[in-house]
Amino acid sequence: MIVIIALFAVTAILFLYWNFRRERILVRTLEDLSGQTRPVDFAAFNNLVDNSQELFLKERLAPSQYRKIRRARLLATLDYVKRLAHNARVLMRLGEAARTSSDAQVAAAAQKLVNDALHMRLLAVAVMSKIYAELVLPQMSTSLDPITERYRELTEAAALLARLQRPAFAGRVAAML
Numbered sequence: 001m002i003v004i005i006a007l008f009a010v011t012a013i014l015f016l017y018w019n020f021r022r023e024r025i026l027v028r029t030l031e032d033l034s035g036q037t038r039p040v041d042f043a044a045f046n047n048l049v050d051n052s053q054e055l056f057l058k059e060r061l062a063p064s065q066y067r068k069i070r071r072a073r074l075l076a077t078l079d080y081v082k083r084l085a086h087n088a089r090v091l092m093r094l095g096e097a098a099r100t101s102s103d104a105q106v107a108a109a110a111q112k113l114v115n116d117a118l119h120m121r122l123l124a125v126a127v128m129s130k131i132y133a134e135l136v137l138p139q140m141s142t143s144l145d146p147i148t149e150r151y152r153e154l155t156e157a158a159a160l161l162a163r164l165q166r167p168a169f170a171g172r173v174a175a176m177l
Helices: 002-021 042-049 051-060 063-098 104-136 145-165 167-176
Strands: none
Touching (some): 002 104, 042 051, 042 063, 042 145, 063 145, 104 145
């Protein structure tokens, strides 16, 4: 059993690595963000990862119904986490381009954006691995709450960089994420 789980984990990590590396993203300016990010309905995502919602469903539904709904919720959560990871990658590229700014504040905000985006991507890989494991082993249950707070921090870092570079554009950046 342990060998199967280990094999599954290695396969999932390789799949995630390949999935992250296959897409080229060219973002150098705030204007380049348009069309590069993937929308995230944050309220819906929070609902999916809310443990109290999960407990509510478990208490109210028959076991077979609960398993079916839980699987659908896990697949939807997986889609959202992939969107978060993609957006983090786009923002990482934006931050990398802005790090060379002659304005020290912009360069510092860009470095923070790169760091936050990298942490978000690493967390996304871990969360995706957990979700895949839960799909295979339904009795397993893990908390996914930290990813919502990390993404909120990432969007705030992106908005800060936008405010420093082009204040009028900052609201549009937040709306794209």
